[in-house]
Amino acid sequence: MRRSLVAATAASVLLLTAACGGSSGGGSGSGAEGGDRLTLAAVTPPSSFAIGEMAQSGPEDHYYQAVYDTLLELDEDGQPVENLVTEWSYDDSNTRLSLTLRDDVIFSDGTPFDAGYADGFSMTLPDFSPVYPDEQAAMTEAFSSLGIEVTYAPITGDQVVGSIIGGQWPANFFNLTAGSPFEMIGLTLTQQSPFNPFKSADPEVDRLVQQAQAASGDEQAAALQELNRHLVEQAWFAPWDAAEGTFITTTDVAVTAVPGVSVPPLTGFEPAGS
Template sequence: MRVKVATLAVSAMLTAAGCAGAGGNLAGPDENLVLVTNQPNTSFDPPLMRVGPQALYWQAVYDTLLHSDVDGEPLPGMASAWSYDESKLNLTLTLRDDITFSDGSAFDAAAVKSNVDHFMATPGPNGPMTTAIESVEVAGTHQVVIHLRRPDPGLLTNLSSTLGAMAAPAAIARGDLATAPTGSGPYTLQAGESSAERKLYQRNAAYIDPAAYPFDTVEIKYFADVNPVLNQLKTGQVDAAMVRAAVTEELEASGVKVISESTEWAGLLLLDRAGTSVPALGDVRVRQALNYAFDRDYISSITDGNPVPTAQIFNADSIAYDPALESHYNYDVDKAKSLLTEAGYGDGFTLPLPDLSAILGPAINKTIDQALNAIGVTVEWQRISPTTMTSDITSGKIPVTLFQLASNTPWQTITNSVAPSAGYNPMRTETPELNALIERVRVANGPEESAAAYKAVNRYVVENAWFVPLFRPGKYFALTPGITTEYQLTGSVPDLSRFQPVQK
């Protein structure tokens, strides 16, 4: 009998959904939308805000300079138009002149400069978004120019995310944005009725596009136990919730719709590529051997949700994805052993790995042990704290780990996991060859040249075995019959604007 391996989850891989709220009957226009997510909010200060499941919290209160469609392409937002010069070093934004913040102050070019300057000056999880920005120029009351040190293929995407979230300058000056957001978004936070586990929002009557958000109030809830939310979904007390793959059949049998998308990849992060604490990992042949050691098809077949096996970290819907790379590391124990022998590790070596069995169950340990023991590698399981695991990874304390990372736009994947400054490249691995390939992406002209440049980065990362990707886990959202939504390329959950009542 096969034992299902639990699917990994972001943020210390805690796979959870939230508790139900007091949403009442199925939502419709001008009613209450109740959403449940698996992560609490950390901050409403834009440079400190998180993407992924936490984006729902701040999307309620902030509008962004640009919006994006489901394919990640930029759309007008608080900026009605934008254009680059020929050098791609100067981006001009034309701003709408009819927007006000919830404190009554006007949105203009000076406000954009205040926000971007604040973002650049405040260390936070999204720091790589501003590494290419040199300055922001107020070119007119409703026109700004963002000057870059080097081309940034991700800038337009970032302006539809936390970098583009605009707060009232007075609130920035007060320094209380973390808990008292003042934006121009579709809703305002009701702080007195909110808590760490529940955020309540009321419609912002001054929002410029109210039809895009047809609910009078929004509740976003966090809870660390999946069970209470199931009955709440079945009875319509909750409108939508993140859920695990294991409960989807039960929900669908009761009439709850479940949508899914594979916007992440799961596998081993081989972070110590210089071999500082695990010398064997400094040899590319060892890292390649680890890739050959895993039967990805089998692992996917016994994993919760039957995810799609993969050998690459770039999103399968992106221009960086290369189908040919999926067969680059076909399961081959003999090939793995041969590579270890060539690298001088014919007698094997010990690989330390954080023990996640308390979260994922003992089956995951057994699966990894069997695969690596078969090629002579002994796993040394180490106790870890789930609450500090992400920070331990990004600070370089963990040389290798099983984990799950976002795989959104190809440039986001590079800046998140591959570039020398990437958060999930904590030991700052870089090579002249890879740096040159990343630079090709920066200066590429046109979609064909961009696709070729991205694919070259992808191939380098695969061939040099920076990671051991295993599969693409699905992200699941359960929806009551009165609500519809859709995933987009950017983000691991649907944007708040995509939750809509079913039209009858």
């Protein structure tokens, strides 16, 4: 089975160094014929075995290595060698790492080792059906076709934004208005963005943003289009329509809307026919 992982070279090195504690020296053997037990002194015990909360390297590694297998290992020269993968390679830009997984491995609970969710998975999302019944039904159907079961939790209007910014939900259906592409970038794409609650980062996104910022005219538009394609391909966003806003007035009032602004400014109102 072959899967592609997008990561910067530095991030990909974590795949190699997760087991950098090593296994030679510093211990003592005891037991029958001196070879069935290794006793090691640990300076610091691990505070957690949860993915994402473990220390990156150090004395805790020995605990992790007894529980987890890594995709790659380091040999005595510090070079990556196969472990749970049999082949790996970077693309020409050294930003996309492709791995071929072993097909003879199972997890301790008997689940086959692969890069996906063969039996699907479930997640909980906020219930927007009172406001968007058709959209939520379509989203539920799309998730179901991928083997994803969705449970919807009740939510009130005053809780929506705070719960999204706080990272309460793994995914969201949400309309976000911005006056320009760079305003949208600031709202969603940096690690400081309020609508990037999990602080996701992608070196290719950073490169394309910098390229767009440094360009102008058609060159800038092309860079922003390339950024848009990358975001959709990497599932940062899954757009399904382009919303068009409407503002209703009486017949004797005219209003001029401002692109990217959901509510026209007061200066945009005038008597009809004036």
